[in-house]
Amino acid sequence: SDVAPSRCIIEGTKRVQCYRDGKDVYLPFDGFLKKQFDLTGRLINKGETDERFEYFTSYAKVRTPERLDYSPTAEFGNFRTYSVEFRDRVRCISAEYGVPMSTQWDTVPYFYPIQIAQYALQHYSRNVTDKAPKIVELEAEFDPSNGQKEVIADADGGLRLKLDPRPDFATISFSWKPADPSAAFSVTVEVLRLNKTITLIYKHVDDRRCVWAEGDVLSDTYGDGEDSPVNVEAKNKQELVFAYALGTSIDPSQFTTVVRDILVDTSKGLALVQLLPLTRKESSLPGGLKIGDVKLLSLSFSGRSTLKRPIRQMTSAHGEIFLRTADWFVTNQDEQGGWPVPVMRSIADNKLVLPAGWHSAMAQGHALSVLTRAYFLTKDIRYVNAAAASLSLFETPALEGGVMNKLFNHPWYEEYPTTPGSFVLNGFMYGLVGLYDFSTVIPHGNASKKLFDDGINSLKTFLPLYDTGFGSVYDLRHLGLKTAPNIARWDYHAVHIYLLKWLNTITNEKFFDEVAERWIGYATGKRAKHN
Amino acid sequence: SDVAPSRCIIEGTKRVQCYRDGKDVYLPFDGFLKKQFDLTGRLINKGETDERFEYFTSYAKVRTPERLDYSPTAEFGNFRTYSVEFRDRVRCISAEYGVPMSTQWDTVPYFYPIQIAQYALQHYSRNVTDKAPKIVELEAEFDPSNGQKEVIADADGGLRLKLDPRPDFATISFSWKPADPSAAFSVTVEVLRLNKTITLIYKHVDDRRCVWAEGDVLSDTYGDGEDSPVNVEAKNKQELVFAYALGTSIDPSQFTTVVRDILVDTSKGLALVQLLPLTRKESSLPGGLKIGDVKLLSLSFSGRSTLKRPIRQMTSAHGEIFLRTADWFVTNQDEQGGWPVPVMRSIADNKLVLPAGWHSAMAQGHALSVLTRAYFLTKDIRYVNAAAASLSLFETPALEGGVMNKLFNHPWYEEYPTTPGSFVLNGFMYGLVGLYDFSTVIPHGNASKKLFDDGINSLKTFLPLYDTGFGSVYDLRHLGLKTAPNIARWDYHAVHIYLLKWLNTITNEKFFDEVAERWIGYATGKRAKHN
Numbered sequence A, B: 001s002d003v004a005p006s007r008c009i010i011e012g013t014k015r016v017q018c019y020r021d022g023k024d025v026y027l028p029f030d031g032f033l034k035k036q037f038d039l040t041g042r043l044i045n046k047g048e049t050d051e052r053f054e055y056f057t058s059y060a061k062v063r064t065p066e067r068l069d070y071s072p073t074a075e076f077g078n079f080r081t082y083s084v085e086f087r088d089r090v091r092c093i094s095a096e097y098g099v100p101m102s103t104q105w106d107t108v109p110y111f112y113p114i115q116i117a118q119y120a121l122q123h124y125s126r127n128v129t130d131k132a133p134k135i136v137e138l139e140a141e142f143d144p145s146n147g148q149k150e151v152i153a154d155a156d157g158g159l160r161l162k163l164d165p166r167p168d169f170a171t172i173s174f175s176w177k178p179a180d181p182s183a184a185f186s187v188t189v190e191v192l193r194l195n196k197t198i199t200l201i202y203k204h205v206d207d208r209r210c211v212w213a214e215g216d217v218l219s220d221t222y223g224d225g226e227d228s229p230v231n232v233e234a235k236n237k238q239e240l241v242f243a244y245a246l247g248t249s250i251d252p253s254q255f256t257t258v259v260r261d262i263l264v265d266t267s268k269g270l271a272l273v274q275l276l277p278l279t280r281k282e283s284s285l286p287g288g289l290k291i292g293d294v295k296l297l298s299l300s301f302s303g304r305s306t307l308k309r310p311i312r313q314m315t316s317a318h319g320e321i322f323l324r325t326a327d328w329f330v331t332n333q334d335e336q337g338g339w340p341v342p343v344m345r346s347i348a349d350n351k352l353v354l355p356a357g358w359h360s361a362m363a364q365g366h367a368l369s370v371l372t373r374a375y376f377l378t379k380d381i382r383y384v385n386a387a388a389a390s391l392s393l394f395e396t397p398a399l400e401g402g403v404m405n406k407l408f409n410h411p412w413y414e415e416y417p418t419t420p421g422s423f424v425l426n427g428f429m430y431g432l433v434g435l436y437d438f439s440t441v442i443p444h445g446n447a448s449k450k451l452f453d454d455g456i457n458s459l460k461t462f463l464p465l466y467d468t469g470f471g472s473v474y475d476l477r478h479l480g481l482k483t484a485p486n487i488a489r490w491d492y493h494a495v496h497i498y499l500l501k502w503l504n505t506i507t508n509e510k511f512f513d514e515v516a517e518r519w520i521g522y523a524t525g526k527r528a529k530h531n
């Protein structure tokens, strides 16, 4: 039948262009529906015979755990798909500590414990699931006097090692003992994509920038990539040098281990001078350099240091990276047993403010997941001690620096321990997973088990309040602030579903599965009934 | 630009017919959007140059109180727009008690205290806002021996009074003293719409049917109108007789007052034999007979009785009806101070069941609003005593027959005192209005004031939980039942808005107004933000 334009009047006021045929009235997707109902749609094969318009309620892919059971030594959730180091808000992997530094809420890079734990758990998970790395040992003139176990690089001319040119051997690892702060090492690579030679120099200085460009290249000081024009000097130069800070604290009697992913380190340098696009998309494929983009040329040492054999080049080093990061949690715990966030955080249009130094139940829980895995891997009691010392913050009220708020007299472990409480759902559930993980370290985890059980009871009590009938709320801030509810965007809704299924594998609590299934329905346009 | 059919694939599976032009893709309203998003729409002036499609999120008209202040002697909400007596679930106005009888949840008519109170408050409100009724006194041969104040209708031939033919004089009112149960009266009318003569006979019998057809006319026994075919005999007869039961309890020493709205009584008879369409639409204009449909012919008395002068015919009798109904609350209070609902009620797919005899905070609150107004009108202390005696049920837990459930240790006055609690919002707020009303009767209302204040605190605490970000929930049953939330349909959402504005006029609590304004926005398609 004929189709003709027709006017639609929305709520008595707004006009939009519609069509009408003999059967129905048709409303515009981009012109009205998309924004009104927060929808996703795209036209496929435009103009061809199989043209179609794909309509989705949620843009987010809903995932559920692959395993029906749960083990605190297995991979952690779907974190193996994370790429924490390539997130644009990660300025670099600290050369001094081997952990990511964030610029998310401050232009000066800082240690963000949640991000550091996710970095650890990502590498732990890949270590569990990925194939073992391929490794080559680099040749050097090792000293015959000690069984060819060491080589001394001295100030005169230094030591230069040729790197294996196979593109997937992008990680280098070695143990060295710098004699004094003048000792340094550097890696030179060719970036095929840009036709440039890049040198990364790692030196014993204290520099808050984490990574920076050397020479007469304008560098976006803190690398947030938002307020600097494309860097013309950097674009025109054939050779660029980026420096990483190793810190100035040296113990000349100790070997320390270095593990660097050269693709990551090169990417973070290039991003700094706007030579790589920054990606804004989290936990997807990296926006940085990929295997094949870079050819590793050489590893050089200057100043005086001793190197232990083997000096290795490898396709990955997930286990080493995990343990180095777990150690960060052991050596960076504060006197309350926490890993404080060193930047101020304000949420709810600045109605809720956490001054720098706050603790997060999500950080504490993630740390428990890291420390538990490190302990099971190494049986090193330091990890257990750190985990046990961290528990009291779960019982300490938000107003006293802890992560606990009472919600109608039930404990809630707060991702953001605000006053009044915000009761963020996903951070609470991550906290519970961490408490569960440590509770399996018998008998050290008994207090963790109690905190976990109490938290599960709270979750069972309050979970219905996060159900809007068409999606979920991110938190219950509206209880204290007396505002509209803070609807979870679809990717957080998907995280809620994943975590409920996850907790179901831990507790066998059918209710969590029922809610998860209903929420999966919401993500495909199902809605709760009205009366 | 050209418009052409295009296929839409909904959530990867369902196909619907769409259109596409050079600018956008257009989705079908009836074919998809209406049901998916619970929308309302209609095509206006189809095919004409000013054709338009009117799109609304909510089908319900949002109303707010006209007054910015509130007085417990002013009209009650917008109840003056109610037509309780014409609701199809009101079988009839009991001739014995002068109050409506319901068939909503049982086929046998029963007293439903919420409905009875709404009937009282409707007439109270109309008495406040409407013009005074026009009244004529019927002529009769009053006895000169007592100053022409009385007339005796005796068994021989009886007394027949001609009625005023003006169509708006549809209510009759008189006081009489029947000598024995054989005394009766009847009203004969002509229904112009149907061209039939109808006689309504009011007699001293006990009959559970409230109203019924006499003679050889098939009568839908309990008048629910749902399981009987159109009544052919009734359709073909020129004269029909319907009977109303006055009960058999007679005090021959007492005059009793009769007030009957003949339009209502005729309508309820005709509905019984399917000669009038039953309306399913509540609180809108009656589906029964309207002024002008009926011509009143005569009022007759049979058996022996004494009538007091004046015998009146009037355009309305709101004040009399209100007080007669208020008296029902005084004389029908149970030993707990309540007005029990005599039928079983089950909600939430029978997961929550209230056995017959349950109390409702909505009934109790409405009763307080009725009794407070009756007291202010008459200064009769019986109304205060009944109100005071009713308060303890607000403090009595649901499990002990009261109307109170604790919600996280805060009291909630339950419209349906289920276990676990259902926490219906609108009934709670009506209960609060009733408590407030009686709290203004100083000093008798002090306990009522305390209950009101406690309830307002609970409302302030929990109101955010009723906000879904796109509408409101009807109750919090999902907290106890662990189910999906029970979304309020749009007319209940509008009731929530009205009541929040109403409580704002009582308390000056800005929060109630903020929520009401946000919820008005939801009814016109606004939605809370996601993060």
Ligand SMILES: [Ca+2]
Residues within 6 Å of the ligand: A220, A221, A222, A223, A224, A225, A226, A227, A228
């Ligand atoms: Ca910058």
Ligand SMILES: [Ca+2]
Residues within 6 Å of the ligand: B220, B221, B222, B223, B224, B225, B226, B227, B228
């Ligand atoms: Ca029937």
